[in-house]
Amino acid sequence: MRSPILIGYWTMVRKDLVRLFRIWSQTFLPPVVTMSLYFVIFGGFIGSQVAEISGFSYMQFIVPGLVMMTLITSAYMQTVSTFYFAKWLHVIDEVLVSPMPDWVVIAGYVTGGIMRAFIVGILVLIVSLLFTHIVIFNAFVIFAAAFLTSLLFSLAGLINAIYAKSMDAISIVPNFVLTPLTYLGGIFYSIDLLPPFFRTLSLFNPILYMVNAFRYGFLGVSDVSLWVSFAVMGGLSIALLIVVMILFKRGVGLKT
Amino acid sequence: MNDAPALKIVDLVKTYDKGTQALKGVSLEIPQGEFFALLGPNGAGKSTLIGIASNLVVKTSGTVEVCGVSIDVDAPKAKGFIGIVPQEFNFDIFAKVIDIVTNQAGYYGIPYGEAKEYAEEVLKELGLWEKRNEKAQALSGGMKRRLMIARALVHKPKVLLLDEPTAGVDVELRRGMWEFLKKLNESGTTILLTTHYLEEAEHLCRQVAIINGGNIIEQGSVKSLLGKLNVTTLLLDTVEPVTADSIEGIGFKAEYKDENTIQVMLDKGETVNHVLDALSKKHITVANVRNSGSRLEEVFINLISK
Ligand SMILES: Nc1ncnc2c1ncn2[C@@H]1O[C@H](COP(=O)(O)OP(=O)(O)OP(=O)(O)O)[C@@H](O)[C@H]1O
Ligand SMILES: [Mg+2]
Numbered sequence: 001m002r003s004p005i006l007i008g009y010w011t012m013v014r015k016d017l018v019r020l021f022r023i024w025s026q027t028f029l030p031p032v033v034t035m036s037l038y039f040v041i042f043g044g045f046i047g048s049q050v051a052e053i054s055g056f057s058y059m060q061f062i063v064p065g066l067v068m069m070t071l072i073t074s075a076y077m078q079t080v081s082t083f084y085f086a087k088w089l090h091v092i093d094e095v096l097v098s099p100m101p102d103w104v105v106i107a108g109y110v111t112g113g114i115m116r117a118f119i120v121g122i123l124v125l126i127v128s129l130l131f132t133h134i135v136i137f138n139a140f141v142i143f144a145a146a147f148l149t150s151l152l153f154s155l156a157g158l159i160n161a162i163y164a165k166s167m168d169a170i171s172i173v174p175n176f177v178l179t180p181l182t183y184l185g186g187i188f189y190s191i192d193l194l195p196p197f198f199r200t201l202s203l204f205n206p207i208l209y210m211v212n213a214f215r216y217g218f219l220g221v222s223d224v225s226l227w228v229s230f231a232v233m234g235g236l237s238i239a240l241l242i243v244v245m246i247l248f249k250r251g252v253g254l255k256t
Numbered sequence: 257m258n259d260a261p262a263l264k265i266v267d268l269v270k271t272y273d274k275g276t277q278a279l280k281g282v283s284l285e286i287p288q289g290e291f292f293a294l295l296g297p298n299g300a301g302k303s304t305l306i307g308i309a310s311n312l313v314v315k316t317s318g319t320v321e322v323c324g325v326s327i328d329v330d331a332p333k334a335k336g337f338i339g340i341v342p343q344e345f346n347f348d349i350f351a352k353v354i355d356i357v358t359n360q361a362g363y364y365g366i367p368y369g370e371a372k373e374y375a376e377e378v379l380k381e382l383g384l385w386e387k388r389n390e391k392a393q394a395l396s397g398g399m400k401r402r403l404m405i406a407r408a409l410v411h412k413p414k415v416l417l418l419d420e421p422t423a424g425v426d427v428e429l430r431r432g433m434w435e436f437l438k439k440l441n442e443s444g445t446t447i448l449l450t451t452h453y454l455e456e457a458e459h460l461c462r463q464v465a466i467i468n469g470g471n472i473i474e475q476g477s478v479k480s481l482l483g484k485l486n487v488t489t490l491l492l493d494t495v496e497p498v499t500a501d502s503i504e505g506i507g508f509k510a511e512y513k514d515e516n517t518i519q520v521m522l523d524k525g526e527t528v529n530h531v532l533d534a535l536s537k538k539h540i541t542v543a544n545v546r547n548s549g550s551r552l553e554e555v556f557i558n559l560i561s562k
């Protein structure tokens with residue numbers, strides 16, 4: 001007794017998994033290489049000159065943030081690229097004509113984003129073990145923050161792809177919105193070190209809350225309240241999910 | 257539900273964003289088991305109609321029911337009855353043939369084990385089994401079209417919608433495909449196909465609708481449409497050269513085509529004998545009588561040029 005909806009969903013997930021591993025040199029390798037460089041430069045060369053933050057070495061402090069950055073980029077890139085190409089080649093028609101309800105199709109794409117984020121995140125964590133030891137303060141917080149962030153950026157990638165009419169449109173947001181927000185999201189520093197104005201400004205950056213919740217899971221320290229962090233992640237996820245559902249229902253960018 | 261029409265369309269209107277009215281109030285009812293052709297020139301609205309029935313185009317107004325299920329009330333159920341072969345290729349060109357077909361079965365809720373069996377069945381029937389491990393981009397145009405038919409049939413739909421299935425398929429293959437579709441229809445699948453080839457409609461279908469400019473301008477059995485044809489056009493090849501003057505005042509509609517060909521239009525009641533008698537009086541000897549083309553084509557041209 002298996003439900004047709006579950007079978008459809010699993011078919012989408014299996015297809016994404018096969019693709020992720022088939023083109024591993026585009027999906028898994030680049031973030032691992034980039035993050036290794038971050039570890040060597042910031043953790044090794046520069047980090048050794050920097051004072052401890054909240055009682056942790058600089059390397060230990062930045063590892064959670066860098067893993068979070070990986071999750072964000074991987075989740076986003078997965079959905080924005082697979083969905084854009086499915087739309088462009090009209091392969092998306094295959095699921096649109098099928099009896100799968102919209103929410104199953106959305107769940108299929110989002111699961112692909114979360115899977116890619118988790119696989120790359122775990123790989124990067126493993127690489128970080130070469131440079132430092134990892135402490136785990138609260139595994140549930142780590143998992144919940146990682147899950148919600150991957151979910152959120154998988155949905156964001158979908159929205160980007162739904163509106164995108166060209167290749168350019170799927171690289172503008174990652175390059176000009178995502179990357180700056182991530183760099184300014186407290187990965188490399190505690191916002192307590194910033195002048196008051198920039199500290200307040202940082203509080204408007206949602207990525208700050210994700211990085212801090214995630215870091216709390218490892219180190220037990222955070223610049224902001226854990227509850228606020230989860231409220232931000234949960235609230236934004238629900239908001240984006242509603243937007244995606246509406247866009248699908250209206251067929252924006254999908255149907256004429 | 258069993259005797260509900262396979263497809264029931266009422267007052268269907270589609271206005272595209274830029275204002276093109278592709279369908280202007282089309283109604284159509286196709287009983288189960290029917291083999292139905294939708295004929296029409298480029299831009300008539302055929303693909304738009306098929307697109308709405310298969311959920312790829314959003315209708316402006318009107319209703320569509322598939323086997324008694326309205327697409328507005330229970331879209332997933334309605335979609336489950338349909339298999340669709342679109343006009344343009346829309347599969348993942350980098351995916352393997354077998355995966356395209358197997359995954360499609362999965363989207364329709366068929367478990368993996370069965371999906372693989374069904375995929376093997378349809379790929380064998382359509383002569384693509386040898387190509388199952390090739391990437392779709394490595395197939396020829398005709399094979400790609402057959403791949404889309406295989407993909408549309410893998411979940412054993414009750415209603416098959418084919419948007420110009422034989423475009424770009426060579427004559428021999430087209431005949432093979434016709435035989436395949438006929439068998440499929442005989443085994444109970446309702447088929448709606450759009451085509452430009454009148455010969456195709458005449459050969460395959462019992463019922464035809466002619467659509468032009470977003471309206472259905474004629475509908476009925478192939479036989480009754482042919483019955484409406486009150487003129488028959490013939491081409492006569494003459495033994496000796498003729499001139500336009502030599503057929504002046506001959507008593508029926510005749511037209512000079514070239515020095516060895518006369519075109520004749522027979523109204524109801526006139527016979528070929530009348531024509532030949534009249535011509536032999538003028539000392540014109542006819543070597544050969546030809547039909548000017550598909551008879552359905554004449555109905556068609558008559559209708560759309562009104
Ligand atoms: N996506 C679209 N956006 C705007 N107009 C469209 C779109 N698709 C089709 N049209 C217009 O709608 C009308 C009907 O097009 P449709 O594709 O349904 O015709 P068709 O009968 O399938 O033609 P063909 O035989 O060439 O395939 C045309 O005028 C066409 O330009
Ligand atoms: Mg068309």
